[in-house]
Amino acid sequence: MDDVIAVDDGISADRALRLINRGSALLWTGDFQNAKQLLAALGRRVPAIRIGSFPNQRRRQAERVRVLNALLIPLADHRVPLRRAPDVRAACDQAYGPSGGERTVPLRELLGVIGAHQLRLRGVHVPALGDRIHPHYGVFAPTRSEYADLVAEQPLPAAGTAFDVGTGTGVLTAILARRGVRQLVATDNNPRAVACARSNLARLQVTATVLETDLFPPGTADLIVCNPPWIPAKPLTPLDQAVYDEDSRMLRDFLGKSREHLRPGGEVWLVMSDLAEHLGLRQPDEIPLLARTAGLTLSGRRHVSPHHTRARAQETTSLWRLT
Ligand SMILES: C[S@@+](CC[C@H](N)C(=O)[O-])C[C@H]1O[C@@H](n2cnc3c(N)ncnc32)[C@H](O)[C@@H]1O
Incomplete structure:
Protein backbone atom coordinates (compact mmCIF):
# COMPACT_ATOMS: atom_id res chain seq x y z
CA MET A 1 0.00 0.00 0.00
CA LEU A 121 -13.27 -23.30 22.13
CA ARG A 122 -16.17 -25.25 20.64
CA GLY A 123 -14.12 -27.93 18.84
CA VAL A 124 -15.21 -30.08 15.91
CA HIS A 125 -16.94 -33.39 16.54
CA VAL A 126 -15.19 -36.09 14.48
CA PRO A 127 -17.50 -39.13 14.27
CA ALA A 128 -14.63 -41.50 13.32
CA LEU A 129 -12.89 -40.52 16.55
CA GLY A 130 -16.01 -40.33 18.69
CA ASP A 131 -14.56 -37.18 20.19
CA ARG A 132 -13.87 -33.51 19.57
CA ILE A 133 -10.80 -31.98 17.98
CA HIS A 134 -9.94 -28.37 18.82
CA PRO A 135 -8.27 -26.67 15.84
CA HIS A 136 -5.96 -23.71 16.44
CA TYR A 137 -5.80 -20.56 14.32
CA GLY A 138 -4.04 -21.33 11.03
CA VAL A 139 -4.39 -25.12 11.30
CA PHE A 140 -6.47 -27.27 8.92
CA ALA A 141 -9.73 -28.11 10.70
CA PRO A 142 -11.27 -31.58 10.21
CA THR A 143 -14.71 -30.21 9.39
CA ARG A 144 -14.91 -32.54 6.36
CA SER A 145 -15.10 -35.79 8.24
CA GLU A 146 -15.27 -38.29 5.36
CA TYR A 147 -11.49 -38.56 5.00
CA ALA A 148 -11.23 -39.42 8.70
CA ASP A 149 -13.84 -42.18 8.13
CA LEU A 150 -11.60 -43.66 5.42
CA VAL A 151 -8.65 -43.84 7.81
CA ALA A 152 -10.85 -45.29 10.56
CA GLU A 153 -12.29 -48.00 8.31
CA GLN A 154 -9.30 -49.17 6.24
CA PRO A 155 -8.07 -52.59 7.50
CA LEU A 156 -4.85 -52.04 9.43
CA PRO A 157 -1.64 -53.79 8.45
CA ALA A 158 0.31 -55.27 11.35
CA ALA A 159 1.20 -51.78 12.44
CA GLY A 160 3.46 -51.48 15.43
CA THR A 161 4.71 -48.07 14.31
CA ALA A 162 2.92 -45.43 12.26
CA PHE A 163 3.90 -42.02 10.92
CA ASP A 164 1.30 -39.31 10.29
CA VAL A 165 2.95 -36.87 7.87
CA GLY A 166 1.37 -33.39 7.87
CA THR A 167 -0.65 -34.05 11.02
CA GLY A 168 -2.48 -30.69 11.31
CA THR A 169 -4.69 -30.99 14.38
CA GLY A 170 -3.43 -34.53 15.05
CA VAL A 171 -6.80 -36.02 14.13
CA LEU A 172 -5.48 -38.98 12.11
CA THR A 173 -2.87 -39.81 14.76
CA ALA A 174 -5.67 -39.88 17.35
CA ILE A 175 -7.75 -42.20 15.15
CA LEU A 176 -4.80 -44.57 14.67
CA ALA A 177 -4.19 -44.56 18.43
CA ARG A 178 -7.85 -45.43 19.09
CA ARG A 179 -7.45 -48.28 16.60
CA GLY A 180 -4.62 -49.70 18.67
CA VAL A 181 -1.45 -48.49 16.93
CA ARG A 182 1.05 -48.27 19.75
CA GLN A 183 3.94 -46.17 18.45
CA LEU A 184 2.98 -43.00 16.69
CA VAL A 185 5.09 -40.18 15.28
CA ALA A 186 3.32 -37.18 13.78
CA THR A 187 5.03 -34.38 11.84
CA ASP A 188 4.11 -31.01 10.42
CA ASN A 189 6.18 -28.14 9.04
CA ASN A 190 3.74 -25.57 10.47
CA PRO A 191 4.62 -24.75 14.11
CA ARG A 192 0.98 -23.82 14.80
CA ALA A 193 -0.05 -27.34 13.72
CA VAL A 194 2.63 -28.92 15.92
CA ALA A 195 1.37 -27.02 18.99
CA CYS A 196 -2.23 -27.83 18.08
CA ALA A 197 -1.59 -31.55 17.56
CA ARG A 198 0.32 -31.77 20.84
CA SER A 199 -2.52 -30.13 22.74
CA ASN A 200 -5.26 -32.27 21.12
CA LEU A 201 -3.33 -35.51 21.64
CA ALA A 202 -2.60 -34.66 25.28
CA ARG A 203 -6.28 -33.89 25.89
CA LEU A 204 -7.28 -37.20 24.26
CA GLN A 205 -4.60 -39.00 26.32
CA VAL A 206 -2.84 -40.26 23.21
CA THR A 207 0.86 -40.96 23.58
CA ALA A 208 2.59 -39.79 20.40
CA THR A 209 5.68 -37.87 19.38
CA VAL A 210 4.93 -34.71 17.40
CA LEU A 211 7.83 -33.17 15.49
CA GLU A 212 8.17 -29.93 13.55
CA THR A 213 9.90 -31.04 10.40
CA ASP A 214 9.64 -31.22 6.63
CA LEU A 215 7.77 -34.43 5.76
CA PHE A 216 9.19 -37.54 7.51
CA PRO A 217 10.57 -38.13 10.98
CA PRO A 218 13.80 -40.13 11.16
CA GLY A 219 13.48 -43.91 10.85
CA THR A 220 10.95 -46.31 9.37
CA ALA A 221 7.34 -47.33 10.05
CA ASP A 222 4.87 -50.10 9.24
CA LEU A 223 2.23 -47.58 8.26
CA ILE A 224 2.67 -44.07 6.84
CA VAL A 225 -0.46 -41.94 6.58
CA CYS A 226 -0.63 -38.61 4.79
CA ASN A 227 -3.48 -36.28 3.91
CA PRO A 228 -1.56 -33.65 1.92
CA PRO A 229 -2.89 -30.30 0.71
CA TRP A 230 -5.21 -31.22 -2.15
CA ILE A 231 -4.91 -28.39 -4.65
CA PRO A 232 -1.74 -27.93 -6.73
CA ALA A 233 -1.74 -24.14 -6.86
CA LYS A 234 0.11 -21.25 -5.22
CA PRO A 235 -1.22 -20.34 -1.75
CA LEU A 236 -2.53 -16.74 -1.65
CA THR A 237 -2.09 -16.34 2.11
CA PRO A 238 -0.07 -18.19 4.77
CA LEU A 239 -3.33 -19.78 5.95
CA ASP A 240 -3.80 -21.34 2.48
CA GLN A 241 -0.75 -23.55 2.91
CA ALA A 242 -2.68 -26.46 4.38
CA VAL A 243 -4.89 -26.60 1.29
CA TYR A 244 -2.67 -25.47 -1.61
CA ASP A 245 0.50 -27.31 -2.65
CA GLU A 246 2.28 -25.40 -5.42
CA ASP A 247 3.41 -27.78 -8.21
CA SER A 248 2.32 -30.70 -5.96
CA ARG A 249 5.67 -30.34 -4.17
CA MET A 250 4.56 -32.04 -0.96
CA LEU A 251 2.74 -34.84 -2.79
CA ARG A 252 5.75 -35.56 -5.03
CA ASP A 253 8.29 -35.42 -2.20
CA PHE A 254 6.07 -37.51 0.05
CA LEU A 255 5.60 -40.27 -2.52
CA GLY A 256 9.20 -40.00 -3.74
CA LYS A 257 10.65 -40.58 -0.25
CA SER A 258 8.02 -42.90 1.28
CA ARG A 259 9.74 -46.12 0.34
CA GLU A 260 12.90 -45.34 2.25
CA HIS A 261 10.76 -44.85 5.42
CA LEU A 262 8.59 -47.94 4.95
CA ARG A 263 9.37 -51.24 6.67
CA PRO A 264 9.08 -54.48 4.67
CA GLY A 265 5.39 -55.42 4.42
CA GLY A 266 4.36 -51.90 5.38
CA GLU A 267 1.71 -49.67 3.79
CA VAL A 268 1.36 -46.05 2.75
CA TRP A 269 -2.13 -44.57 3.03
CA LEU A 270 -2.45 -41.46 0.92
CA VAL A 271 -5.69 -39.55 1.39
CA MET A 272 -6.66 -37.25 -1.50
CA SER A 273 -9.73 -35.63 -2.95
CA ASP A 274 -10.00 -35.63 -6.73
CA LEU A 275 -11.11 -31.97 -6.60
CA ALA A 276 -7.92 -30.96 -8.44
CA GLU A 277 -8.94 -33.26 -11.32
CA HIS A 278 -12.36 -31.61 -11.53
CA LEU A 279 -10.61 -28.22 -11.64
CA GLY A 280 -8.37 -29.42 -14.50
CA LEU A 281 -5.25 -29.12 -12.34
CA ARG A 282 -4.26 -32.78 -12.12
CA GLN A 283 -4.44 -35.74 -14.52
CA PRO A 284 -6.44 -38.72 -13.20
CA ASP A 285 -3.39 -41.01 -13.55
CA GLU A 286 -0.92 -38.70 -11.78
CA ILE A 287 -1.00 -40.45 -8.39
CA PRO A 288 -0.55 -44.01 -9.77
CA LEU A 289 2.26 -42.70 -11.98
CA LEU A 290 4.06 -40.91 -9.14
CA ALA A 291 3.66 -43.99 -6.94
CA ARG A 292 5.04 -46.33 -9.60
CA THR A 293 8.00 -44.03 -10.23
CA ALA A 294 8.69 -44.07 -6.48
CA GLY A 295 8.77 -47.88 -6.48
CA LEU A 296 5.39 -48.28 -4.74
CA THR A 297 2.62 -50.66 -5.83
CA LEU A 298 -0.99 -49.56 -5.82
CA SER A 299 -2.71 -52.27 -3.74
CA GLY A 300 -6.15 -50.76 -3.32
CA ARG A 301 -8.26 -47.63 -3.34
CA ARG A 302 -11.37 -46.85 -1.32
CA HIS A 303 -13.39 -43.76 -1.94
CA VAL A 304 -16.30 -41.85 -0.54
CA SER A 305 -18.29 -38.87 -1.74
CA PRO A 306 -17.92 -35.85 0.50
CA HIS A 307 -21.20 -34.60 1.92
CA HIS A 308 -20.11 -31.10 2.96
CA THR A 309 -21.90 -28.18 1.34
CA ARG A 310 -18.97 -26.89 -0.76
CA ALA A 311 -18.23 -30.27 -2.38
CA ARG A 312 -18.44 -30.40 -6.17
CA ALA A 313 -20.73 -32.83 -7.94
CA GLN A 314 -18.86 -36.09 -8.56
CA GLU A 315 -16.02 -35.10 -6.18
CA THR A 316 -14.66 -38.12 -4.34
CA THR A 317 -12.10 -38.51 -1.58
CA SER A 318 -9.86 -41.56 -1.83
CA LEU A 319 -7.57 -43.52 0.40
CA TRP A 320 -4.84 -44.90 -1.87
CA ARG A 321 -3.19 -47.97 -0.37
CA LEU A 322 0.41 -48.27 -1.56
CA THR A 323 2.84 -51.03 -0.67
C1 LIG B 1 -4.76 -31.03 4.33
S1 LIG B 1 -3.86 -30.71 5.81
C2 LIG B 1 -4.18 -32.25 6.66
C3 LIG B 1 -4.03 -32.16 8.15
C4 LIG B 1 -4.39 -33.44 8.93
N1 LIG B 1 -3.52 -34.55 8.59
C5 LIG B 1 -5.82 -33.84 8.68
O1 LIG B 1 -6.03 -34.87 8.03
O2 LIG B 1 -6.73 -33.12 9.11
C6 LIG B 1 -2.18 -30.87 5.27
C7 LIG B 1 -1.15 -30.69 6.37
O3 LIG B 1 0.15 -30.91 5.81
C8 LIG B 1 1.06 -29.99 6.38
N2 LIG B 1 2.21 -29.88 5.48
C9 LIG B 1 2.28 -29.28 4.26
N3 LIG B 1 3.50 -29.43 3.74
C10 LIG B 1 4.23 -30.14 4.64
C11 LIG B 1 5.56 -30.63 4.68
N4 LIG B 1 6.40 -30.42 3.67
N5 LIG B 1 5.98 -31.33 5.76
C12 LIG B 1 5.14 -31.55 6.81
N6 LIG B 1 3.86 -31.11 6.82
C13 LIG B 1 3.40 -30.43 5.76
C14 LIG B 1 0.24 -28.71 6.51
O4 LIG B 1 0.82 -27.81 7.45
C15 LIG B 1 -1.11 -29.28 6.96
O5 LIG B 1 -1.18 -29.36 8.37
Whole structure:
Protein backbone atom coordinates (compact mmCIF):
# COMPACT_ATOMS: atom_id res chain seq x y z
CA MET A 1 0.00 0.00 0.00
CA ASP A 2 1.31 3.46 -0.88
CA ASP A 3 -0.38 5.31 1.98
CA VAL A 4 -2.75 4.84 4.90
CA ILE A 5 -5.81 7.11 5.13
CA ALA A 6 -7.89 7.39 8.31
CA VAL A 7 -11.59 6.86 7.51
CA ASP A 8 -14.78 6.52 9.56
CA ASP A 9 -18.51 5.88 9.35
CA GLY A 10 -18.97 8.71 6.84
CA ILE A 11 -17.23 6.93 3.96
CA SER A 12 -19.26 5.09 1.31
CA ALA A 13 -18.24 1.66 0.01
CA ASP A 14 -17.78 3.06 -3.50
CA ARG A 15 -15.39 5.75 -2.31
CA ALA A 16 -13.53 3.23 -0.12
CA LEU A 17 -13.08 0.97 -3.15
CA ARG A 18 -11.81 3.88 -5.26
CA LEU A 19 -9.22 4.77 -2.61
CA ILE A 20 -8.10 1.15 -2.28
CA ASN A 21 -7.81 0.78 -6.04
CA ARG A 22 -5.60 3.90 -6.07
CA GLY A 23 -3.23 2.05 -3.72
CA SER A 24 -4.34 3.31 -0.28
CA ALA A 25 -5.02 1.31 2.86
CA LEU A 26 -7.92 2.57 5.01
CA LEU A 27 -7.41 2.81 8.77
CA TRP A 28 -10.85 2.63 10.40
CA THR A 29 -11.46 5.09 13.25
CA GLY A 30 -15.26 4.81 13.49
CA ASP A 31 -17.69 2.30 14.96
CA PHE A 32 -16.44 -1.33 14.82
CA GLN A 33 -19.78 -2.77 13.70
CA ASN A 34 -19.96 -0.23 10.87
CA ALA A 35 -16.49 -1.34 9.76
CA LYS A 36 -17.88 -4.87 9.42
CA GLN A 37 -20.69 -3.51 7.27
CA LEU A 38 -18.22 -1.66 5.06
CA LEU A 39 -16.17 -4.87 4.69
CA ALA A 40 -19.32 -6.76 3.64
CA ALA A 41 -20.19 -4.02 1.14
CA LEU A 42 -16.65 -4.16 -0.31
CA GLY A 43 -16.96 -7.94 -0.52
CA ARG A 44 -20.12 -7.58 -2.63
CA ARG A 45 -18.19 -5.33 -5.03
CA VAL A 46 -15.41 -7.92 -5.56
CA PRO A 47 -17.31 -11.21 -5.21
CA ALA A 48 -15.62 -14.61 -5.19
CA ILE A 49 -16.50 -16.63 -8.28
CA ARG A 50 -16.78 -20.39 -8.67
CA ILE A 51 -17.24 -20.51 -12.43
CA GLY A 52 -14.80 -20.17 -15.32
CA SER A 53 -11.24 -21.45 -15.42
CA PHE A 54 -9.39 -22.09 -12.16
CA PRO A 55 -6.64 -19.51 -12.93
CA ASN A 56 -9.39 -16.94 -13.51
CA GLN A 57 -11.08 -17.83 -10.22
CA ARG A 58 -7.74 -17.51 -8.39
CA ARG A 59 -6.99 -14.15 -10.02
CA ARG A 60 -10.37 -12.91 -8.83
CA GLN A 61 -9.75 -14.34 -5.37
CA ALA A 62 -6.34 -12.63 -5.16
CA GLU A 63 -7.98 -9.35 -6.16
CA ARG A 64 -10.66 -9.87 -3.50
CA VAL A 65 -8.03 -10.58 -0.82
CA ARG A 66 -6.08 -7.45 -1.85
CA VAL A 67 -9.16 -5.21 -1.62
CA LEU A 68 -10.56 -6.64 1.61
CA ASN A 69 -7.18 -6.66 3.37
CA ALA A 70 -6.87 -2.92 2.77
CA LEU A 71 -9.41 -2.13 5.50
CA LEU A 72 -7.35 -1.91 8.69
CA ILE A 73 -8.31 -1.89 12.36
CA PRO A 74 -6.10 -0.51 15.16
CA LEU A 75 -4.99 -2.87 17.92
CA ALA A 76 -3.47 -1.68 21.20
CA ASP A 77 -2.26 -4.54 23.40
CA HIS A 78 -4.83 -6.76 21.68
CA ARG A 79 -7.70 -4.37 22.43
CA VAL A 80 -9.62 -2.63 19.66
CA PRO A 81 -9.93 1.04 20.70
CA LEU A 82 -13.15 1.62 18.75
CA ARG A 83 -16.84 2.06 19.63
CA ARG A 84 -18.84 -1.21 19.90
CA ALA A 85 -15.71 -3.34 19.47
CA PRO A 86 -15.74 -6.86 20.96
CA ASP A 87 -13.16 -8.04 23.46
CA VAL A 88 -10.63 -9.75 21.21
CA ARG A 89 -7.82 -10.20 23.73
CA ALA A 90 -8.10 -13.98 24.17
CA ALA A 91 -8.49 -14.56 20.42
CA CYS A 92 -5.49 -12.33 19.58
CA ASP A 93 -3.33 -13.82 22.33
CA GLN A 94 -3.95 -17.25 20.81
CA ALA A 95 -3.34 -16.20 17.21
CA TYR A 96 -0.50 -13.70 17.65
CA GLY A 97 1.11 -14.74 20.93
CA PRO A 98 1.53 -12.50 23.99
CA SER A 99 0.20 -9.06 23.26
CA GLY A 100 2.54 -6.50 21.81
CA GLY A 101 2.00 -2.78 21.58
CA GLU A 102 0.17 -0.81 18.95
CA ARG A 103 -0.37 -2.11 15.44
CA THR A 104 -2.95 -2.41 12.73
CA VAL A 105 -4.44 -5.57 11.26
CA PRO A 106 -6.80 -6.14 8.34
CA LEU A 107 -10.36 -6.39 9.68
CA ARG A 108 -10.81 -9.48 7.51
CA GLU A 109 -7.90 -11.15 9.31
CA LEU A 110 -9.19 -10.08 12.73
CA LEU A 111 -12.60 -11.61 11.99
CA GLY A 112 -10.78 -14.84 11.02
CA VAL A 113 -8.88 -14.73 14.31
CA ILE A 114 -12.17 -14.32 16.23
CA GLY A 115 -13.84 -17.15 14.27
CA ALA A 116 -10.84 -19.44 14.85
CA HIS A 117 -10.94 -18.71 18.58
CA GLN A 118 -14.62 -19.68 18.73
CA LEU A 119 -13.95 -22.87 16.74
CA ARG A 120 -11.06 -23.74 19.06
CA LEU A 121 -13.27 -23.30 22.13
CA ARG A 122 -16.17 -25.25 20.64
CA GLY A 123 -14.12 -27.93 18.84
CA VAL A 124 -15.21 -30.08 15.91
CA HIS A 125 -16.94 -33.39 16.54
CA VAL A 126 -15.19 -36.09 14.48
CA PRO A 127 -17.50 -39.13 14.27
CA ALA A 128 -14.63 -41.50 13.32
CA LEU A 129 -12.89 -40.52 16.55
CA GLY A 130 -16.01 -40.33 18.69
CA ASP A 131 -14.56 -37.18 20.19
CA ARG A 132 -13.87 -33.51 19.57
CA ILE A 133 -10.80 -31.98 17.98
CA HIS A 134 -9.94 -28.37 18.82
CA PRO A 135 -8.27 -26.67 15.84
CA HIS A 136 -5.96 -23.71 16.44
CA TYR A 137 -5.80 -20.56 14.32
CA GLY A 138 -4.04 -21.33 11.03
CA VAL A 139 -4.39 -25.12 11.30
CA PHE A 140 -6.47 -27.27 8.92
CA ALA A 141 -9.73 -28.11 10.70
CA PRO A 142 -11.27 -31.58 10.21
CA THR A 143 -14.71 -30.21 9.39
CA ARG A 144 -14.91 -32.54 6.36
CA SER A 145 -15.10 -35.79 8.24
CA GLU A 146 -15.27 -38.29 5.36
CA TYR A 147 -11.49 -38.56 5.00
CA ALA A 148 -11.23 -39.42 8.70
CA ASP A 149 -13.84 -42.18 8.13
CA LEU A 150 -11.60 -43.66 5.42
CA VAL A 151 -8.65 -43.84 7.81
CA ALA A 152 -10.85 -45.29 10.56
CA GLU A 153 -12.29 -48.00 8.31
CA GLN A 154 -9.30 -49.17 6.24
CA PRO A 155 -8.07 -52.59 7.50
CA LEU A 156 -4.85 -52.04 9.43
CA PRO A 157 -1.64 -53.79 8.45
CA ALA A 158 0.31 -55.27 11.35
CA ALA A 159 1.20 -51.78 12.44
CA GLY A 160 3.46 -51.48 15.43
CA THR A 161 4.71 -48.07 14.31
CA ALA A 162 2.92 -45.43 12.26
CA PHE A 163 3.90 -42.02 10.92
CA ASP A 164 1.30 -39.31 10.29
CA VAL A 165 2.95 -36.87 7.87
CA GLY A 166 1.37 -33.39 7.87
CA THR A 167 -0.65 -34.05 11.02
CA GLY A 168 -2.48 -30.69 11.31
CA THR A 169 -4.69 -30.99 14.38
CA GLY A 170 -3.43 -34.53 15.05
CA VAL A 171 -6.80 -36.02 14.13
CA LEU A 172 -5.48 -38.98 12.11
CA THR A 173 -2.87 -39.81 14.76
CA ALA A 174 -5.67 -39.88 17.35
CA ILE A 175 -7.75 -42.20 15.15
CA LEU A 176 -4.80 -44.57 14.67
CA ALA A 177 -4.19 -44.56 18.43
CA ARG A 178 -7.85 -45.43 19.09
CA ARG A 179 -7.45 -48.28 16.60
CA GLY A 180 -4.62 -49.70 18.67
CA VAL A 181 -1.45 -48.49 16.93
CA ARG A 182 1.05 -48.27 19.75
CA GLN A 183 3.94 -46.17 18.45
CA LEU A 184 2.98 -43.00 16.69
CA VAL A 185 5.09 -40.18 15.28
CA ALA A 186 3.32 -37.18 13.78
CA THR A 187 5.03 -34.38 11.84
CA ASP A 188 4.11 -31.01 10.42
CA ASN A 189 6.18 -28.14 9.04
CA ASN A 190 3.74 -25.57 10.47
CA PRO A 191 4.62 -24.75 14.11
CA ARG A 192 0.98 -23.82 14.80
CA ALA A 193 -0.05 -27.34 13.72
CA VAL A 194 2.63 -28.92 15.92
CA ALA A 195 1.37 -27.02 18.99
CA CYS A 196 -2.23 -27.83 18.08
CA ALA A 197 -1.59 -31.55 17.56
CA ARG A 198 0.32 -31.77 20.84
CA SER A 199 -2.52 -30.13 22.74
CA ASN A 200 -5.26 -32.27 21.12
CA LEU A 201 -3.33 -35.51 21.64
CA ALA A 202 -2.60 -34.66 25.28
CA ARG A 203 -6.28 -33.89 25.89
CA LEU A 204 -7.28 -37.20 24.26
CA GLN A 205 -4.60 -39.00 26.32
CA VAL A 206 -2.84 -40.26 23.21
CA THR A 207 0.86 -40.96 23.58
CA ALA A 208 2.59 -39.79 20.40
CA THR A 209 5.68 -37.87 19.38
CA VAL A 210 4.93 -34.71 17.40
CA LEU A 211 7.83 -33.17 15.49
CA GLU A 212 8.17 -29.93 13.55
CA THR A 213 9.90 -31.04 10.40
CA ASP A 214 9.64 -31.22 6.63
CA LEU A 215 7.77 -34.43 5.76
CA PHE A 216 9.19 -37.54 7.51
CA PRO A 217 10.57 -38.13 10.98
CA PRO A 218 13.80 -40.13 11.16
CA GLY A 219 13.48 -43.91 10.85
CA THR A 220 10.95 -46.31 9.37
CA ALA A 221 7.34 -47.33 10.05
CA ASP A 222 4.87 -50.10 9.24
CA LEU A 223 2.23 -47.58 8.26
CA ILE A 224 2.67 -44.07 6.84
CA VAL A 225 -0.46 -41.94 6.58
CA CYS A 226 -0.63 -38.61 4.79
CA ASN A 227 -3.48 -36.28 3.91
CA PRO A 228 -1.56 -33.65 1.92
CA PRO A 229 -2.89 -30.30 0.71
CA TRP A 230 -5.21 -31.22 -2.15
CA ILE A 231 -4.91 -28.39 -4.65
CA PRO A 232 -1.74 -27.93 -6.73
CA ALA A 233 -1.74 -24.14 -6.86
CA LYS A 234 0.11 -21.25 -5.22
CA PRO A 235 -1.22 -20.34 -1.75
CA LEU A 236 -2.53 -16.74 -1.65
CA THR A 237 -2.09 -16.34 2.11
CA PRO A 238 -0.07 -18.19 4.77
CA LEU A 239 -3.33 -19.78 5.95
CA ASP A 240 -3.80 -21.34 2.48
CA GLN A 241 -0.75 -23.55 2.91
CA ALA A 242 -2.68 -26.46 4.38
CA VAL A 243 -4.89 -26.60 1.29
CA TYR A 244 -2.67 -25.47 -1.61
CA ASP A 245 0.50 -27.31 -2.65
CA GLU A 246 2.28 -25.40 -5.42
CA ASP A 247 3.41 -27.78 -8.21
CA SER A 248 2.32 -30.70 -5.96
CA ARG A 249 5.67 -30.34 -4.17
CA MET A 250 4.56 -32.04 -0.96
CA LEU A 251 2.74 -34.84 -2.79
CA ARG A 252 5.75 -35.56 -5.03
CA ASP A 253 8.29 -35.42 -2.20
CA PHE A 254 6.07 -37.51 0.05
CA LEU A 255 5.60 -40.27 -2.52
CA GLY A 256 9.20 -40.00 -3.74
CA LYS A 257 10.65 -40.58 -0.25
CA SER A 258 8.02 -42.90 1.28
CA ARG A 259 9.74 -46.12 0.34
CA GLU A 260 12.90 -45.34 2.25
CA HIS A 261 10.76 -44.85 5.42
CA LEU A 262 8.59 -47.94 4.95
CA ARG A 263 9.37 -51.24 6.67
CA PRO A 264 9.08 -54.48 4.67
CA GLY A 265 5.39 -55.42 4.42
CA GLY A 266 4.36 -51.90 5.38
CA GLU A 267 1.71 -49.67 3.79
CA VAL A 268 1.36 -46.05 2.75
CA TRP A 269 -2.13 -44.57 3.03
CA LEU A 270 -2.45 -41.46 0.92
CA VAL A 271 -5.69 -39.55 1.39
CA MET A 272 -6.66 -37.25 -1.50
CA SER A 273 -9.73 -35.63 -2.95
CA ASP A 274 -10.00 -35.63 -6.73
CA LEU A 275 -11.11 -31.97 -6.60
CA ALA A 276 -7.92 -30.96 -8.44
CA GLU A 277 -8.94 -33.26 -11.32
CA HIS A 278 -12.36 -31.61 -11.53
CA LEU A 279 -10.61 -28.22 -11.64
CA GLY A 280 -8.37 -29.42 -14.50
CA LEU A 281 -5.25 -29.12 -12.34
CA ARG A 282 -4.26 -32.78 -12.12
CA GLN A 283 -4.44 -35.74 -14.52
CA PRO A 284 -6.44 -38.72 -13.20
CA ASP A 285 -3.39 -41.01 -13.55
CA GLU A 286 -0.92 -38.70 -11.78
CA ILE A 287 -1.00 -40.45 -8.39
CA PRO A 288 -0.55 -44.01 -9.77
CA LEU A 289 2.26 -42.70 -11.98
CA LEU A 290 4.06 -40.91 -9.14
CA ALA A 291 3.66 -43.99 -6.94
CA ARG A 292 5.04 -46.33 -9.60
CA THR A 293 8.00 -44.03 -10.23
CA ALA A 294 8.69 -44.07 -6.48
CA GLY A 295 8.77 -47.88 -6.48
CA LEU A 296 5.39 -48.28 -4.74
CA THR A 297 2.62 -50.66 -5.83
CA LEU A 298 -0.99 -49.56 -5.82
CA SER A 299 -2.71 -52.27 -3.74
CA GLY A 300 -6.15 -50.76 -3.32
CA ARG A 301 -8.26 -47.63 -3.34
CA ARG A 302 -11.37 -46.85 -1.32
CA HIS A 303 -13.39 -43.76 -1.94
CA VAL A 304 -16.30 -41.85 -0.54
CA SER A 305 -18.29 -38.87 -1.74
CA PRO A 306 -17.92 -35.85 0.50
CA HIS A 307 -21.20 -34.60 1.92
CA HIS A 308 -20.11 -31.10 2.96
CA THR A 309 -21.90 -28.18 1.34
CA ARG A 310 -18.97 -26.89 -0.76
CA ALA A 311 -18.23 -30.27 -2.38
CA ARG A 312 -18.44 -30.40 -6.17
CA ALA A 313 -20.73 -32.83 -7.94
CA GLN A 314 -18.86 -36.09 -8.56
CA GLU A 315 -16.02 -35.10 -6.18
CA THR A 316 -14.66 -38.12 -4.34
CA THR A 317 -12.10 -38.51 -1.58
CA SER A 318 -9.86 -41.56 -1.83
CA LEU A 319 -7.57 -43.52 0.40
CA TRP A 320 -4.84 -44.90 -1.87
CA ARG A 321 -3.19 -47.97 -0.37
CA LEU A 322 0.41 -48.27 -1.56
CA THR A 323 2.84 -51.03 -0.67
C1 LIG B 1 -4.76 -31.03 4.33
S1 LIG B 1 -3.86 -30.71 5.81
C2 LIG B 1 -4.18 -32.25 6.66
C3 LIG B 1 -4.03 -32.16 8.15
C4 LIG B 1 -4.39 -33.44 8.93
N1 LIG B 1 -3.52 -34.55 8.59
C5 LIG B 1 -5.82 -33.84 8.68
O1 LIG B 1 -6.03 -34.87 8.03
O2 LIG B 1 -6.73 -33.12 9.11
C6 LIG B 1 -2.18 -30.87 5.27
C7 LIG B 1 -1.15 -30.69 6.37
O3 LIG B 1 0.15 -30.91 5.81
C8 LIG B 1 1.06 -29.99 6.38
N2 LIG B 1 2.21 -29.88 5.48
C9 LIG B 1 2.28 -29.28 4.26
N3 LIG B 1 3.50 -29.43 3.74
C10 LIG B 1 4.23 -30.14 4.64
C11 LIG B 1 5.56 -30.63 4.68
N4 LIG B 1 6.40 -30.42 3.67
N5 LIG B 1 5.98 -31.33 5.76
C12 LIG B 1 5.14 -31.55 6.81
N6 LIG B 1 3.86 -31.11 6.82
C13 LIG B 1 3.40 -30.43 5.76
C14 LIG B 1 0.24 -28.71 6.51
O4 LIG B 1 0.82 -27.81 7.45
C15 LIG B 1 -1.11 -29.28 6.96
O5 LIG B 1 -1.18 -29.36 8.37
